[in-house]
Amino acid sequence: MHRSCHDVIAGDILLERIRLLIAKARSCGAPVIYIQHNEGPGEPLETNTPAWHIHSAVAPMEGDVIIQKRTPDSFHNTNLQDKLDRLGVRRLILAGLKTEMCVDTTCRRAVSLGYDVVLAKDAHSTWDSGNLTASEIIEHHNHVLQWFAETMESADIVF
Template structure:
C-alpha cells in the first residue's frame, strides 16, 4: 500500500512573534524527522498551503503564506493550494494522490481542531488509510482549554478515523 506524507498549513503565518503555534519548535523538529524518513524511503510528500483572504496571517502570496523555511519542499514534492479546512475540498489533492497510487496518508501539521481534524475525517470517508502523527500537529490555546488539551482530545477522537502514533513510531516502509 503506497503511502504519502501530508503536511498541512505549516506556513510562516503560524509562527508569528507573540503568537507562535504551541510547541512550534518541537513541531518543526518532528516534521523534519518525518520528512527525512519519507525522503529516504522515496515516499511522496504533499504540502498543503492555505490561501487566506487579504489581511489574514496566511494571505495569499505574502511572507506569512509561504511554507516555513525549516521544512522547505523539494522540487519533487507536491504543493496543493486550499481555501477551507478540508484539504480535499475544491483542490487537486485526491487526483494527485490517485495519480501516484497513494492509498495511505500520514498526516501532520496545523491546526489540530480545524484543518488536521477535517482532513483526517475526509480522508477516512474517501477510503484512504490514515495515520495521524500524534506529536506532529499543533494549535493555540482557546478561551476555554489549552492547546495541549485540544491536541490530546483530538488524538483520542481521531482514533475513529486514523491510526494515531507518535512520529518516532511511524515508518514509511511498514503498515503504519
Template sequence: MKTALLVIDVQNGMFQEGEAVYKGEGLLRKINKVIDQARLYQMPIFYIQHNEPAGWPLEFGKEGWEIHPEIKPCNQDVIIQKKSPDSFLNTTLEAELNKKEVEHVILMGIQTEVCVDTTCRRAFSLGYKVTLVSDAHSTWDSDDLTAQGIINHHNRILRWFADVCSSDEVVGSMGKSDCVRSKG
C-alpha cells in the same frame, strides 16, 4: 500499500512572534524527522498551503502564506492550495494522490482542531488508510481549552478515523509494516 505524507498548513503565519503555534520549534523538529525519513524511502510528500484573503496572516502571496523555511519542499514534492479546512475540498489533492496510486496518507501539521481534524476525517471518508502523527500537529489555546488539551482530545477522538502514532513510531515503521493503531 503506497503511502504519502501530507504536511498541512505549516506556514510562516503560524509562527508569528507572540502568536506562535503551541510548541512550534518542537513541532518543526518532529515534522522534519518524518519528512527526512519519508525522503529516504522516496515517499511522495504533499504540502498543503492555506490561502486567506487580504489582511489575514496567511494572505495568498505574502510572507505569512509561504511554507515555513525549516520544512522547505523539494522539487519532487507537490504543493496543494486550499481555501477551506478540508484539504480535499475544491483542490487537486485527491487527483494527485490517485495519480501516484496512494492508498495510505500520513498527516501532520496545523491546526489540530480545524484543518488537521477535517482532512483526517475526509481522507477516511474517501477510503484512504490514515495515520495521524500524534506529536506532529499543533494549535493554540482557546478560551476553554489549552492547546495541549486540544491536541490530546483530538488524538483520542481521531482514533475512530486514523491510526494515531508518535513521530518515532511512524519513522520506525517506514519501509516495514504499517504503524499499529495506538490504544488508549
C-alpha cells in the same frame, strides 16, 4: 487575531518532528505533499504574505507536491485526490497545523474517501483558544481521531 508559528505550542519541536517525518518519507521514496492554506486580503494567511509561506525548516524540495486550499478540508475544491490517485497513494501520514481545523477535517475526509490514515499524534499543533489550552485541544483531537485513523508517535511511523 493574527497568529504566527511562535504562538504554536512547542513550535520548534513540531517543526523538528515534521522535518524528521519528511526525511523518513524521502529516504524511502514516498511522495511528500504539502497543503498550503490561502486566505484573502487582510487575513492572517493572505496568499504571498510572510505568514503564508511554508516554514524554511520544512520547505518543499523539487519534486514535492504543493496543494493550495481555501478551506480546512484539503480535498475540498483541490486536486489532492487526483494527485494521490496518480501517485498510487492509499496511505496518508498527517502532520501540521491547525489541530482542530485543518488536521481534524482532512483526517476525517481522507478516511471517508477510503484512505488508510495515520495521524502523527505528536506532530500536529495549535494555540490556546477560548477556555482551552493548546495541549487540551491536541489531547482531545488525538483521542477522538483514534476512532478514524491510526494515531502514532512520529518516531514510530514507518513509510
